Amino acid sequence: MRAFLSRHPRAAGLAAEVGRFGSVGALAYVVQIASTNLLWGVVGMGPLAGQVLGTLLSIAVAFTGNRFWTFRDRARTGYGRETLLFLAMNGVGMLIQLACQGFSVYVLGLDGPLAQNIAGNVVGVGLGTLFRFFSYRTWVFPRSRPPGTPSDGAAEGAGTHTP
Known part of the structure; x- marks a missing residue:
């Protein structure tokens, strides 16, 4: 695999971007699940309000991670x-x-x-x-x-x- 990626630098760059994108998405998903359940169980927030707030937190994590890490070399x-x-x-x-x-x-x-x-x-x-x-x-x-x-x-x- 390394030989292939060394001969195809664009594929290597895409593979790295996909890996970073997946990592950011996984982290955002964990934030969404954890915050939603925390808001429901500990704070006592209603189901829809907790879902919306948890989703907004995960979107903020995804935006930050993608902007500053996944696509950091972009314009x-x-x-x-x-x-x-x-x-x-x-x-x-x-x-x-x-x-x-x-x-x-x-x-x-x-x-x-x-x-x-x-x-x-x-x-x-x-x-x-x-x-x-x-x-x-x-x-x-x-x-x-x-x-x-x-x-x-x-x-x-x-x-x-x-x-």
Whole structure:
């Protein structure tokens, strides 16, 4: 494997990014589960309020970890822009999860606890996570362009003809 990665530096970089992304996601998930249960059990907060607050804490952990560790070598386009896009992409990821669960329940008629967990928490979270990884690296934390690279992606000197 090391020989392959040494011959393919882009694959090595992607593998490292995927590993960091997964680590941040795992930590955010632990924060969400722990804080939600703490808010429910110790603080006595209601189920929905505890879920919302726990999820917001996990989103803050995910944003911080992804911005400053997973995608640390990416262009900085401003906290406001990055935060807004991060939240929007998380919303789309959540819709993907809900669509998987809705398809299982309302189209396939699989509404038992096991089916719901597989559809929502395995398939839905998996597809949502793939979308999040792609969208974070493409839109939220884009690569910076090397100096002199045209902004439209066209090659320098486009439109000129050299015999």
